[in-house]
Amino acid sequence: MVRTQTGSYPVFVGKNLRNKAADLLNGGYSAYYIITDSRVAPLYLADLEQNLKEKPIYHFIVPAGEQSKNLALYEQIITDMLEKKQYDRGCCVIALGGGVVGDLAGFVAATFLRGVAFIQMPTTLLAHDSTSAGKWGLITPLEKKNLIGAFYPPKAVIYDTAALETLPLRELQSGFVELVKHSFIDSAAFYEQLKAAIPDQKALTAEAVSPFLLRGIGVKAAIVERDEHESGLRTHLNLGHTLGHAIEKEAGFGALTHGEGVAIGILFAMQLSEAYYGVKLPVQEVREWFAKLGLPTGSSSRARAGSTCQANEVR
């Protein structure tokens, strides 16, 4: 369970859960509206619709990629929902996809008829980071992220780990960085377990990461529960994101994945902490681990060939 100021919601994690969605949701909604993207739809949409077919159900497929978190698509989706005339306040919006679809669908659910039920069905590893976030945002015409959005917890999260098996390696690597971040925030023991289980790129598989999902979600949930609206403690979750976001933006969104930017940002933050607070941190150990995972480290031995971004060492 994830607890928020407005209630709590269950997080189900398991293999092939898309085929059990109706049971998990207890059939409690008048109609379903699934928002998904053009890569995920051919893989998982038919199974989910088959499973939920007892109730009226429609879907909207957006182009895969970051650019789909925009106001024009948002307007198309709510217009489509209104035109279908099936959707009252008892309906439910489902996000089937990664963080992009999650942000878009979460915002639709938060605002359609002033708020209808929202179910998140993440299909990427990175999206474990948003399952307990309960906040959703679009990209505005000024290219700024998250200026338009909502704090709006889902009614449930259904995480089908089978979906991670079709995720391209680079997306798996990107999402893994957020899991590493959660281990850093949690404890040395979590970090050591993660490192031992997944020492390098070869070991980075859906099967290997799945057992850690709930724990990663739990780390974030515990912080969000105490500081839902980002007044202090929640900034811990931004570890690696200050420089990470800047690099991502400078390289041009899409040139570097979010996790790749954060990997460089985490190393930077560790080095900065050493210099500023005089503490000793395992910077070299983490850098070597990231390199073995095929992640960029910000040093001249960058693993990601072809990227346009160069980050300088702190010292």
Ligand SMILES: NC(=O)c1ccc[n+]([C@@H]2O[C@H](COP(=O)([O-])OP(=O)(O)OC[C@H]3O[C@@H](n4cnc5c(N)ncnc54)[C@H](O)[C@@H]3O)[C@@H](O)[C@H]2O)c1
């Ligand atoms: N709301 C929040 O709290 C929060 C937290 C973290 C990230 N985010 C947002 O999430 C986005 C990044 O998330 P993401 O990495 O999941 O991006 P994404 O949704 O763009 O997915 C990455 C790519 O993988 C494809 N894909 C998704 N699932 C797949 C599967 N099972 N098999 C094959 N391909 C699949 C997608 O089509 C896409 O091309 C960013 O926009 C970020 O701002 C939001």
Ligand SMILES: [Zn+2]
């Ligand atoms: Zn992040």
